[in-house]
Amino acid sequence: xxxxxxxxxxxxxxxxxxxxxxxxxxxxxxxxxxxxxxxxxxxxxxxxxxxxxxxxxxxxxxxxxxxxxxxxxxxxxxxxxxxxxxxxxxxxxxxxxxxxxxxxxxxxxxxxxxxxxxxxxxxxxxxxxxxxxxxxxxxxxxxxxxxxxxxxxxxxxxxxxxxxxxxxxxxxxxxxxxxxxxxxxxxxxxxxxxxxxxxxxxxxxxxxxxxxxxxxxxxxxxxxxxxxxxxxxxxxxxxxxxxxxxxxxxxxxxxxxxxxxxxxxxxxxxxxxxxxxxxxxxxxxxxxxxxxxxxxxxxxxxxxxxxxxxxxxxxxxxxxxxxxxxxxxxxx
Amino acid sequence: xxxxxxxxxxxxxxxxxxxxxxxxxxxxxxxxxxxxxxxxxxxxxxxxxxxxxxxxxxxxxxxxxxxxxxxxxxxxxxxxxxxxxxxxxxxxxxxxxxxxxxxxxxxxxxxxxxxxxxxxxxxxxxxxxxxxxxxxxxxxxxxxxxxxxxxxxxxxxxxxxxxx
Numbered sequence: 001x002x003x004x005x006x007x008x009x010x011x012x013x014x015x016x017x018x019x020x021x022x023x024x025x026x027x028x029x030x031x032x033x034x035x036x037x038x039x040x041x042x043x044x045x046x047x048x049x050x051x052x053x054x055x056x057x058x059x060x061x062x063x064x065x066x067x068x069x070x071x072x073x074x075x076x077x078x079x080x081x082x083x084x085x086x087x088x089x090x091x092x093x094x095x096x097x098x099x100x101x102x103x104x105x106x107x108x109x110x111x112x113x114x115x116x117x118x119x120x121x122x123x124x125x126x127x128x129x130x131x132x133x134x135x136x137x138x139x140x141x142x143x144x145x146x147x148x149x150x151x152x153x154x155x156x157x158x159x160x161x162x163x164x165x166x167x168x169x170x171x172x173x174x175x176x177x178x179x180x181x182x183x184x185x186x187x188x189x190x191x192x193x194x195x196x197x198x199x200x201x202x203x204x205x206x207x208x209x210x211x212x213x214x215x216x217x218x219x220x221x222x223x224x225x226x227x228x229x230x231x232x233x234x235x236x237x238x239x240x241x242x243x244x245x246x247x248x249x250x251x252x253x254x255x256x257x258x259x260x261x262x263x264x265x266x267x268x269x270x271x272x273x274x275x276x277x278x279x280x281x282x283x284x285x286x287x288x289x290x291x292x293x294x295x296x297x298x299x300x301x302x303x304x305x306x307x308x309x310x311x312x313x314x315x316x317x318x319x320x321x322x323x324x325x326x327x328x329x330x331x332x
Numbered sequence: 333x334x335x336x337x338x339x340x341x342x343x344x345x346x347x348x349x350x351x352x353x354x355x356x357x358x359x360x361x362x363x364x365x366x367x368x369x370x371x372x373x374x375x376x377x378x379x380x381x382x383x384x385x386x387x388x389x390x391x392x393x394x395x396x397x398x399x400x401x402x403x404x405x406x407x408x409x410x411x412x413x414x415x416x417x418x419x420x421x422x423x424x425x426x427x428x429x430x431x432x433x434x435x436x437x438x439x440x441x442x443x444x445x446x447x448x449x450x451x452x453x454x455x456x457x458x459x460x461x462x463x464x465x466x467x468x469x470x471x472x473x474x475x476x477x478x479x480x481x482x483x484x485x486x487x488x489x490x491x492x493x494x495x496x
Contacts, residue, residue, distance in 0.1 A: 030366045031365065
């Protein structure tokens, strides 16, 4: 089919993101990072080797855990981190002259008046993304509870406290964009031709910080703090379940990066068709790499520092973005 | 939690954050690496480096001073054909060099070898025959190891220069 961000694509993105994280952190810390597994492409095969190793490792289920939820947890996290991609338009289908033009009718979005590379056409795509993505922290808490491990429990508490702080920011930032563009459809937002970062820079900033918070990137890594909590909610996991538990947050980062690329960075414009899709993905990858780059710049904040920052500085900033959205909406 | 009023300017804070990110980006674009690519190149060791110890069997007079001074009980005396000779257990040795210092006839010497690997603990114990040979492990690579010398550079931190 013509669903561009498919499963294989997501897998490659995931491996690239982890490779980039290790390589960027190594460069800034005066090291080399992955190197020997194919020197020519910077040790990229190391990640594939790691993936195969974890994929073939034995899955150990602790005897005092809740078995069903323990196994379901990472699977559901990955699934729900993956689902919002169904609502993100990556490009526009030109009415003629492209390989995908025969599908023009099938994916016609009558609300925006254009045909899209978007599996599920809906006028409320922003709302759907927020709704589906906000299930992930609940599943993380469920996973942590099912693990029956003290590190996981502390992680779950932190995740629960943090969720309230960052979900508010994400929702207000996206709703302010919705108010500004008079629509909750991402395609309509892109169609106006004004990137959100120009129309409402504060919303873009708040959304980016909330993206870092929501997907446990540095400096907001408290829920998965590997130096104090092993890996937080995913302490007990091994083998393929560990791969899934690691893939979930990265996929969620990529989903939010795609939202950032489309809503705030103008998406596929000025291109169309497959080049447009590639442009959107490149923009999203830049955001993704930038968010993993943060690991090498920052240390980890304490939970109270994050909450103080979130509620004292970013929440007022988000409200300011809402007001800017209301004022900007008059002109757009 | 009680918050104590602190004078902090959010815009100044934001500026500092941007400065930190800018520094990170600078290092990302112009990386300065100080990694020693170990198996391919290795450092020239200084004279007097306390590496693995070697015995000169013919010089040794069997005075047992080295075994007596050893703080880790790594060195033990054995009798071979009526002559007392030291043997060493590298599983215990702390490379303090006391035995080399105390030897009255200089029968022990410190070599520059420090990068050795053993597959089991029995191999760590060197009897006098093995102890009195230059310890040498077969090279793991086909290419010769490049010997380098570390130098402090003001801009790059540490640079490695080939030793000639």
